[in-house]
Amino acid sequence: MTLTKAELKTLLAIEEPIKMIKLASKLGLSKGTLSALLHSLEKKGLVELEGKKPMVVRPANNKVTQLLRRIAIDFPHVNPEVLTGSNLKVISALDVKPQPLWVIQLKANVSKATLYRVLNELMERLIVGKKEEGYFVSERFALFKVFADEYFYLQNSIKVRGFDPNASLVWSGVEELILATGTFKGKSLGDFQLTGLSRFSDFGLPLISSGVYHYYWPARELSLEEVVVHALRLGRDARELLYTIVLLKGKGFNEGKLKRLAAKFGISNTVDDLLEYLKGMNKPYPFPSREEVEELCRQYFGGCDYDNEGKAD
Numbered sequence: 001m002t003l004t005k006a007e008l009k010t011l012l013a014i015e016e017p018i019k020m021i022k023l024a025s026k027l028g029l030s031k032g033t034l035s036a037l038l039h040s041l042e043k044k045g046l047v048e049l050e051g052k053k054p055m056v057v058r059p060a061n062n063k064v065t066q067l068l069r070r071i072a073i074d075f076p077h078v079n080p081e082v083l084t085g086s087n088l089k090v091i092s093a094l095d096v097k098p099q100p101l102w103v104i105q106l107k108a109n110v111s112k113a114t115l116y117r118v119l120n121e122l123m124e125r126l127i128v129g130k131k132e133e134g135y136f137v138s139e140r141f142a143l144f145k146v147f148a149d150e151y152f153y154l155q156n157s158i159k160v161r162g163f164d165p166n167a168s169l170v171w172s173g174v175e176e177l178i179l180a181t182g183t184f185k186g187k188s189l190g191d192f193q194l195t196g197l198s199r200f201s202d203f204g205l206p207l208i209s210s211g212v213y214h215y216y217w218p219a220r221e222l223s224l225e226e227v228v229v230h231a232l233r234l235g236r237d238a239r240e241l242l243y244t245i246v247l248l249k250g251k252g253f254n255e256g257k258l259k260r261l262a263a264k265f266g267i268s269n270t271v272d273d274l275l276e277y278l279k280g281m282n283k284p285y286p287f288p289s290r291e292e293v294e295e296l297c298r299q300y301f302g303g304c305d306y307d308n309e310g311k312a313d
Contacts, residue, residue: 001155001175003044003084010037011046011059012072012080020055045154064154067147074143082125083147086110089174090118091127091137092148098133106264109174159217163192170214171233171265178216178230184209191218195230197243203227205247205300225253229261229271236270238286245293248278250301 003011013027024034038057041047046065050056059065072080083091086108093107105115119135122128127141137145153169156177160169167181178195187194187202196214197207203224216222216230228244255275262271277283297304 001044001152002086002088003151004040005081005084006037007041007044007046008080008084010034011041011065011068014047014057014059015069017056017058020057023057043158045158062154063150064147067143067150071143071147075141078125078127082122082127083144086114086118087122088148088151090115090122091144092152092174094128094135094137094145096137096139096142096145098131098136100134102260103263104135106260107174109176163189163215163217167215173264176217178214178234180212180214182211182213184213185215188220189215191220192216193219193222195222195227196234197231197240199227200231200243200247203247203251205243205250207243223257224251225257225261228253229258229265229267232262232267232270232274233265236267236286238288241274241286242288242292242296245274245277245288246296246300246304248274249293249304250297 010023010027013023018026020031020034020038024031027034029037038047038049042049045062046060048058048060050058059069068080068083071078071083081087089108089110090104093104101112101115104119105112108115110118119128123130127138127144129136129138149172152174153172155175156172157169159177160167160179163179164181164183164185166183167179169177170180171178185192185194187199192215193199194213195216198209198213199222200207214230214234216226219226222230224247228247231240231244234240258271258275259268262268273283273287277287294304
């Protein structure tokens with residue numbers, strides 16, 4: 001789902017509508033090789049193909065192609081191949097503010113070895129810097145981060161349309177997403193898993209649907225911690241907090257995993273407040289009253305005595 005070096009080189013060569021035969025000559029590629037590259041780029045929403053004899057290729061009119069063209073103009077000294085493969089994943093996972101390695105790895109969905117290799121390469125090119133708090137994208141190259149984010153947003157949007165033309169993308173990560181749809185398609189459909197409050201029923205807390213269903217991709221199954229974090233990422237109002245607290249008190253959970261997922265999905269502050277509430281600290285609205293929580297605990301779980309004390313992996 002990332003860009004290959006060959007795809008990027010091809011894309012940069014298409015500055016305006018061009019006949020395929022002329023593009024093949026420009027790139028020094030056979031028609032067969034170029035055809036495969038163009039159809040891959042078309043699937044990724046980056047080029048448009050018109051006609052057959054002759055076939056005309058034009059760059060797609062979207063933010064990704066516009067940003068790439070701007071990068072090529074503003075950074076002529078930087079090898080554009082830095083925006084391909086795992087590099088693209090890591091750049092998207094980075095921020096202009098320092099982040100620890102483990103957070104970047106979670107967001108990038110790459111191995112530790114790959115992460116180290118990519119970061120070292122990006123640091124050599126001065127695209128990435130390092131402080132005591134972690135690694136960050138240099139402000140001068142912030143446009144690279146914008147490009148990477150827009151690229152994965154486009155790919156995820158295409159994935160969403162394939163799942164349901166009427167669905168919308170509500171959270172986009174590096175080769176992962178959460179969508180919203182008004183059509184229930186079962187608890188799982190391929191690598192799409194129903195998530196959020198609608199999935200709480202799997203853990204003993206059935207709730208009346210609001211008519212909007214959320215699906216996470218890609219996964220074959222979801223843990224309680226994943227479903228909870230997805231629910232909180234989608235909404236952190238009184239309803240989400242109340243039912244999340246009841247579920248966690250009723251079923252128990254892995255605190256370490258919950259914190260890691262919260263960091264990945266950008267809701268660490270919310271989860272920290274939630275954990276403090278579960279350990280007895282009072283929190284203002286939208287956190288629920290203790291009476292509300294205990295009533296629902298009795299209703300669904302026959303009572304909730306579990307406080308998750310000391311359980312952290």
